[in-house]
Each structure stands twice: as C-alpha cells, then as structure tokens.
Amino acid sequence: MWWWWIPLVILVVVAATVGGFLVYRRGRHGGGLPVAHVDRLTKLKAYRSAMRRYRWLTAAALVLVLVGGGVTSVIAARPAAVDAQQNEDYKRDILLCLDVSGSMVGVDAEIMRVFQNIVKGLNGERIGLRVFDASGYMAFPMTSDYEYIMDQLGLYERAFDGTLGPDEDFDYQAGTSSVSGASLVGDGLAGCANDFGDLSDDNDRPRSIILATDNIVNGNQIYSLEQAGQLAVDNEVRVYAINPFDYPLDTASQQLQTVAEGTGGEYYPMDLGSTVSGIIDNINSIEAGYIQTPPEVQVVDQPGNRPLLLVIVVGVLLVVAWRARI
Amino acid sequence: MGIHAHRKTIELLEGEYSSIHHGRSHDFDDLREYAPGDEVKDIDWKATARSTVPLIKRYIASRQHNIVFIVDTGRGMAAVAESGEPKKEIAIQAVGVLAYLATRHGDRVSMFTGDEEHIDFTPAGGSEAHIERMLRAVDARIQLDAPGSDMEHLLTQVARRLGHRSIVFIVSDDIALDRDMDKQIARLHARHEVLWISVGDADLMARQLSAPPVWAVDGGVEIPEYLRRSRGLQTVFDEGVAQRHEILATRLRKKGVSAGRIGSLDGTVPALFRLLERHRRARRS
Numbered sequence: 001m002w003w004w005w006i007p008l009v010i011l012v013v014v015a016a017t018v019g020g021f022l023v024y025r026r027g028r029h030g031g032g033l034p035v036a037h038v039d040r041l042t043k044l045k046a047y048r049s050a051m052r053r054y055r056w057l058t059a060a061a062l063v064l065v066l067v068g069g070g071v072t073s074v075i076a077a078r079p080a081a082v083d084a085q086q087n088e089d090y091k092r093d094i095l096l097c098l099d100v101s102g103s104m105v106g107v108d109a110e111i112m113r114v115f116q117n118i119v120k121g122l123n124g125e126r127i128g129l130r131v132f133d134a135s136g137y138m139a140f141p142m143t144s145d146y147e148y149i150m151d152q153l154g155l156y157e158r159a160f161d162g163t164l165g166p167d168e169d170f171d172y173q174a175g176t177s178s179v180s181g182a183s184l185v186g187d188g189l190a191g192c193a194n195d196f197g198d199l200s201d202d203n204d205r206p207r208s209i210i211l212a213t214d215n216i217v218n219g220n221q222i223y224s225l226e227q228a229g230q231l232a233v234d235n236e237v238r239v240y241a242i243n244p245f246d247y248p249l250d251t252a253s254q255q256l257q258t259v260a261e262g263t264g265g266e267y268y269p270m271d272l273g274s275t276v277s278g279i280i281d282n283i284n285s286i287e288a289g290y291i292q293t294p295p296e297v298q299v300v301d302q303p304g305n306r307p308l309l310l311v312i313v314v315g316v317l318l319v320v321a322w323r324a325r326i
Numbered sequence: 327m328g329i330h331a332h333r334k335t336i337e338l339l340e341g342e343y344s345s346i347h348h349g350r351s352h353d354f355d356d357l358r359e360y361a362p363g364d365e366v367k368d369i370d371w372k373a374t375a376r377s378t379v380p381l382i383k384r385y386i387a388s389r390q391h392n393i394v395f396i397v398d399t400g401r402g403m404a405a406v407a408e409s410g411e412p413k414k415e416i417a418i419q420a421v422g423v424l425a426y427l428a429t430r431h432g433d434r435v436s437m438f439t440g441d442e443e444h445i446d447f448t449p450a451g452g453s454e455a456h457i458e459r460m461l462r463a464v465d466a467r468i469q470l471d472a473p474g475s476d477m478e479h480l481l482t483q484v485a486r487r488l489g490h491r492s493i494v495f496i497v498s499d500d501i502a503l504d505r506d507m508d509k510q511i512a513r514l515h516a517r518h519e520v521l522w523i524s525v526g527d528a529d530l531m532a533r534q535l536s537a538p539p540v541w542a543v544d545g546g547v548e549i550p551e552y553l554r555r556s557r558g559l560q561t562v563f564d565e566g567v568a569q570r571h572e573i574l575a576t577r578l579r580k581k582g583v584s585a586g587r588i589g590s591l592d593g594t595v596p597a598l599f600r601l602l603e604r605h606r607r608a609r610r611s
Contacts, residue, residue, distance in 0.1 A: 032539035032548060033410070034470055035528045036402035037500055040570065046562040047553065054552045325551035 057324035064317040071310045075303055083298040091124045092206040092287060093142055095237075097192035099213035100131045100176055101183045105160045107212055107244040110276040112157035118280065119149050126205075128195055129156070132188030134219060137175030142197055181219015185256075188213070189228035193235050206290040207237040208265070210283065214245040215252040229259035238265040238290075240283045246271065329393065329428055329493060330606035357381045391433040392450060392492035394518070395421050395460075396484050399467035400441040400475025401543045402499060408526035409590030414468040416525045417497050418461050419594045424495055425457045435460070438484050439467050442476035445483050474544060477501060481510035485517075494518045500527040500587075502570055503577050515581055521605055522578050522585035523598075531560045584608055 041047050096115065098108045119127065127149050129139040140152050158164045159172040192209050209232065215225065223231070232239050241260035246253045246269030257267035266286065268279045357373055360380035373381040397403075397417060407413040425435045434450035437460050446467070448460050477498055488494070494514060501507075501524070514520050530540060532554035541548040553559055571587070578585040586601030588594050 032541045033528065034405045034543045035530060035540045035549075036405035036413070036543050037502075037527050038530065038542040038544065038547075038549065039502070040500070040527070040567055041530045041549070041553070041559075041563055044559070044562050044566055046559050050553050050556055050559050054550055057552070323552075325555060 054324060057320055058326065061317060061320045061324060061326060064313055064320060068310060068313040068317060071306050071313060075306050075310065079302050079304070079306075080299045081302050083300055085296045085298065092208065092290075093126045093128070093196055095128045095130060095142070095192050095195055095207075095209045097188060097209045097211045098129070098131050099133065099183055099185065099188065099211075100160075100172055101133050101214075101216075103214055103216070104183075104212060104244065107242065107270065107276065109157050109160035111210070111212055111242070111280075112153050112160060114277045114280050116150060116153045116157070117277075118284075119146050119153065122146060129153070130188070130192050130195055131156075131172065131176055132184065132191065133173065133176035134181040134184055135176055135178040136188050136191035138191075138195065141195065179219070181217075181221075183213065183216050184219055184221045185211075185213045185215050185217055186221040186223040186225045186228045189225065189239065189259075190223040190231050193228060193232040193237050193239075196235060196237060199235055206287060207235065208283070208287055209237055209239045210242065210280070211239050211260070212242045212244075213256070214243055215256040216245075217252075225255055225259050229262050232263045237263065238287075239263040240265045240279075240286075241267045242270060242276070242279055243267070244270040329391070329424070329431075329433070329602060357383060391428065391431075392490045393425070393428040393433050393435040394484070394488060394492040394494045395425070395435065395437040395497060396480060396494060397421060397437060397439045397464055397497045398441070398475050398477055398480065398499065399439040399464060399472065401468075401470055401472040402475045403468045403525070404470045404472065405543050406528045407589060408528055409593075410528065411591045413499060413525045413527070414465065416588050416591055416594055417468070418464050419591060420523055420525070420588060420598060421464060421495070421497060422457065422461050423595060423598055425460065426454075429454065429457060437463070438480065438488075439464060440476070440480035440483070441467070441473040442479065443473040445480060447487070470543060475501075478504070478507045478510060481507060481514060485510055485513045488514075488518065492518045494520045495523060496520060497523045497525065499525045500567075500570065501574070503574050508577060511578070511583060512581055515583055520581075520583045521601060522583050523601065524574070524585065524587040526587050526589040530554065531563055533560070582608065 096111065098104070098111065100108060115127070122144075124144065126142040126144045128142040129152060131137050131139055139156065140148065143149060155168070155170060156172055158168070159170055164170055189209070189211060192211070196207050217225075229239065239260045241256050243253055243256055248254075248269075253269065260267040266283065268282070270276075270279075357370060358381065360369060360382050364382050368382050370381050370383045373383075403413050403417060405413055407416050421437070428435050429452045432452065434452045435457065436450040437448040439446045439448075446463065448463060451457075451459075475498075477496075481496070484494075496511075503511075511520060511522075528540065530549060532551060537554070539548055539551070540554070575585060584601055584605035586597050586604070588597040
C-alpha cells in the first residue's frame with residue numbers, strides 16, 4: 001500500500017497550480033493602471049453584448065486549447081498498429097545431388113522438371129546442382145540466380161531426355177567418370193555435403209540435399225555411404241534420398257534408408273504410387289519445419305489525420321486568440 | 327488670484343484681502359453699553375469718560391473666510407487621471423494651491439475627508455504647516471486598498487456638521503450625480519458657497535497601440551483588451567462619458583455651483599484659475 005499518497009500528491013500539485021495562477025492573476029496589476037468609475041463602461045448596453053462575445057471567444061479558445069491538448073497528447077502517445085507478419089519465404093539451401101548413371105537418367109529428368117516448377121515460385125532460396133557417377137561434378141554452385149538455375153535445369157532436363165537441340169553441344173556426363181567405377185554414391189554424397197559454402201554457426205539457413213540414387217555401387221569408394229552420411233550430419237545437412245529401384249529387402253536400399261534417416265532426412269522409394277513431384281512436395285513440407293523465421297512484428301505509427309487536425313486547431317486558436325486579444 | 331466670496335456678510339471683505347489682519351480684528355465698528363461678561367480691556371475708556379455708562383468697543387466679529395475642503399479619499403481617487411498621472415496628486419495639488427491662496431489672505435482652511443467607512447475632519451488653521459498637515463492627511467488616506475468612495479454620505483455629514491458659513495470646495499472625480507447627492511449639494515449650497523472640482527478620470531479605452539492594461543480599483547478586474555479596442559464600444563463609451571460630464575455640469579450650473587475639471591497635473595493651476603474666474607463672474611441667484 002505504498003501508492004496511497006499518489007492522489008494526494010496530484011491534489012496538492014493541482015491545488016498549488018490553481019492557487020499560484022490565482023495569486024498571479026491578483027498580483028498581475030503591477031503592469032496595469034488602476035482606473036476608477038468603470039461603471040462608465042460596464043453600464044453600457046453595448047458593453048454587455050461585447051462582453052458576451054468576448055466570453056464566447058474565450059470559451060471557444062479554451063475548448064480549442066483542450067482539443068489541441070488532447071490531440072497533442074494522442075499524437076505524443078504515438079498511436080500504432082502492431083503488424084505481425086509471418087514471412088513465407090524460406091531462406092534455405094537445397095542441393096540437388098543426382099546420380100547420373102544410366103539407370104537413373106529418367107528419374108533425374110523428372111526431378112529437373114519438378115524443380116523447374118518449384119524454382120518459379122522461389123524467393124531467397126539457393127539451389128545448387130551436383131551430378132556424380134564415378135566422380136562428382138558441380139553443374140552449378142549454390143545460387144539464387146533463378147534465371148540461370150532455370151537455364152541449367154532446362155539444359156540438364158533436355159540432356160537427360162536426349163532432346164538437346166542441334167546447336168546444343170552438351171554432355172551431362174562430363175566430369176563424372178574421371179576415376180574408374182560407377183555410381184560411387186559415398187563419394188558423390190560426400191562431395192555434395194561439402195558443397196554448402198558457409199558452414200559457420202551464425203548461418204542458420206537450413207541445408208538439405210536431395211539425393212537421387214539407386215545405391216548400386218560399382219567400384220572403390222573413398223567415402224563409404226555411412227561416412228558421407230556422417231559428414232552430412234557434421235555439416236547439419238539433411239539428406240532426402242529418392243531411390244527409383246527400391247527393393248525392401250535389398251541391402252543397398254536399406255543402407256540408403258538408414259543413412260538418409262540418420263541425417264534427419266527421409267527416404268523415398270519410387271514405387272507405383274509415388275511421383276517425383278509428390279516426393280518433393282513432401283520434402284518441402286518437412287523442410288518448412290526447420291525454417292526459423294520468427295513472425296516479424298512491426299510497430300507502425302498511425303497518426304492518421306491527427307497532425308492535420310492539430311494544425312487546423314492551432315490555426316483557429318491563433319485566429320480566435322487574436323480576435324479576442326487574449 | 328483670489329477666492330471670491332459672493333455672500334453679503336462676507337462681501338464686506340471684497341477686494342480687501344490685502345488689509346486682512348491676523349488674530350483679532352482691530353476694525354472698529356461702533357460702541358455699545360457694557361454688559362456683564364464683556365472683556366474689561368474692550369472698554370473704551372475715553373468714550374466712557376465722556377458718557378455716563380461704560381461703553382464697549384465693538385469690532386467686526388470676523389473678516390476671515392472659512393474655507394472648507396471636502397475631499398473624496400475613497401480608493402477611486404487612487405486611480406489614474408485622464409493624463410495618466412495619479413488622481414491623488416492632482417487632488418493634493420488643487421487643494422494645496424487653493425489653501426495656500428486662502429491662507430495668504432488670512433483665511434482659515436479646514437477639511438473634511440471621507441470614504442464609505444469613516445469621515446475625518448481637520449479643524450481650521452491658517453499656517454503653512456497646517457496646510458502641509460492637511461495635504462499629508464489626504465495623501466495618507468487615498469490608497470488603492472482604501473474603502474470605496476461615498477460622496478453622498480460625506481456631503482450629508484458635512485452639511486449637518488458645518489455650522490459656520492463657509493466657502494466649500496468639493497474635490498471629487500467624474501462622478502455620476504444621483505438625486506440624493508443632488509439634494510445634498512443643494513442643501514450645502516443653500517448655506518454655503520459651493521465650488522466643485524472634478525479630477526478627470528482616465529480613458530478606459532485603448533486607443534493607442536501601446537496602451538497599458540487597466541484594471542478597476544473596485545474589484546480589481548482587468549478590462550479585456552478585446553473590449554478596450556472595440557471600435558463600436560469606443561464610440562458608445564465616448565458618448566456615454568460626454569453625456570455624464572454634461573449632466574454633472576448642467577446640474578451644478580443650475581444650482582449656481584461653479585464647477586471645474588482638472589485633467590492633468592500641469593493643468594491644475596489654469597483649471598483653478600478658470601474656476602475662480604468663472605466663480606467671480608457668476609451671479610448668485
């Protein structure tokens with residue numbers, strides 16, 4: 001109960017102010033001249049009507065002062081609207097990591113098509129593409145240059161489909177067979193996991209790899225798939241594996257599933273019921289959960305037309321005060 | 327400059343101010359028989375020797391005028407005059423000049439001062455010190471926190487108390503004469519010779535750009551600039567003031583009371599001169 005004296009203080013302050021004002025009014029005669037027989041003026045009929053006008057003007061000025069004060073205090077309080085926006089753009093990095101061995105080309109072309117559709121709706125996400133067979137080749141690094149991405153995706157799509165134009169001299173397998181072997185998934189995934197440029201802690205962009213492979217390894221790998229998976233985990237990269245040739249009891253399929261899920265990602269077998277676009281949608285919705293975009297709260301001042309009102313009030317007040325010679 | 331007396335009893339002295347003696351008069355009038363109670367030194371021994379009964383020299387009882395000032399000392403007199411100078415100063419100067427003139431001629435001056443609460447009487451005297459005391463009393467009485475004026479009461483009291491025939495100067499301001507006051511002036515004038523001096527009041531309107539604010543001594547309320555600068559109100563005010571002066575002048579003239587109005591300190595002596603001159607020429611009805 002410490003606050004009981006607050007009304008008391010307010011009362012004292014108000015009383016002191018009013019009292020001081022009255023004393024000031026009383027003592028103000030220092031500047032003026034005392035005159036006698038004021039009834040010479042006050043008994044006039046014209047005086048009474050003039051006095052009435054004066055009172056009205058004074059009252060109007062008082063009202064204007066109050067209104068102006070009110071408007072001023074409202075403006076001074078800075079009326080604002082809180083605008084909470086959930087920004088829908090997810091600033092994440094996606095690396096397409098495609099096995100371009102002969103068996104995978106059809107799926108790769110499908111992924112290209114799906115991603116061309118996705119890219120049209122992106123804003124702020126970065127996409128990179130690495131293809132691998134025996135060795136990995138970076139088709140294009142992480143970029144948000146969507147025009148370029150579209151070009152490259154289109155080019156690879158046509159290359160995978162074998163529908164390259166006559167003036168297009170492009171080999172999607174270039175750089176993927178610099179060592180002996182085929183489908184060295186461990187090396188491919190390890191290369192992909194190292195493709196994310198900025199791995200420092202303050203870069204909170206979610207990282208993911210879409211890995212399309214059948215995990216049929218043919219040759220000596222430097223990285224085993226598990227080691228590559230561990231590299232992905234170290235780099236906080238989730239691996240979403242798409243396997244077009246899934247056999248539930250196949251060790252290759254099981255290994256791929258274990259590694260993918262070990263990184264926090266998913267494993268998608270391509271069976272009759274699933275499509276690439278469905279899988280990508282699924283991946284997107286999972287990834288959306290990792291995006292740490294807090295709702296953006298904006299406090300927007302909304303003075304409305306009050307400043308204008310204040311200007312008008314002050315203007316009218318000045319005119320009234322001048323008229324009343326207050 | 328002198329104060330002219332119209333009354334027959336006083337007329338004996340007309341034009342003889344210079345022959346006035348101080349103290350007892352030595353102007354011999356006639357002789358009469360001694361009566362018990364008469365001063366022995368007044369016995370005219372030579373005439374008694376020629377006669378069979380003691381004879382007494384009879385002197386003219388008095389050749390001195392009683393000059394009486396009735397000064398309004400209410401707080402209204404502490405206000406400023408038409409010129410902006412204090413009305414008090416003008417009133418004091420007017421009383422001083424007249425009292426000095428009177429005592430120079432051997433007249434005795436007395437004074438009533440009063441406001442609505444008390445009335446003071448300064449008994450007759452003829453010395454400069456007496457005048458000084460009188461003026462100091464006026465100066466001390468007239469203050470901004472003094473009680474208000476009540477001329478009617480003051481005049482009533484003076485009319486009741488003033489026995490000797492006198493020349494009465496009423497020092498007031500731009501007062502509005504009402505019927506009761508009118509009656510009291512008539513009553514005074516029936517017995518005495520009354521002269522009226524108005525100390526002009528200040529203009530309430532602000533006509534110059536730099537007119538200082540004014541406030542009423544009664545109530546202390548400041549008159550708003552809005553009213554003081556209103557052209558329409560100024561015209562009406564001027565008419566009202568002119569009418570007020572006219573009424574006062576007409577009423578006093580009708581009674582035969584000479585009246586003068588003093589607007590400024592510098593104008594005091596000329597205004598008094600005009601007043602006394604007018605009074606001298608006036609024919610007593």
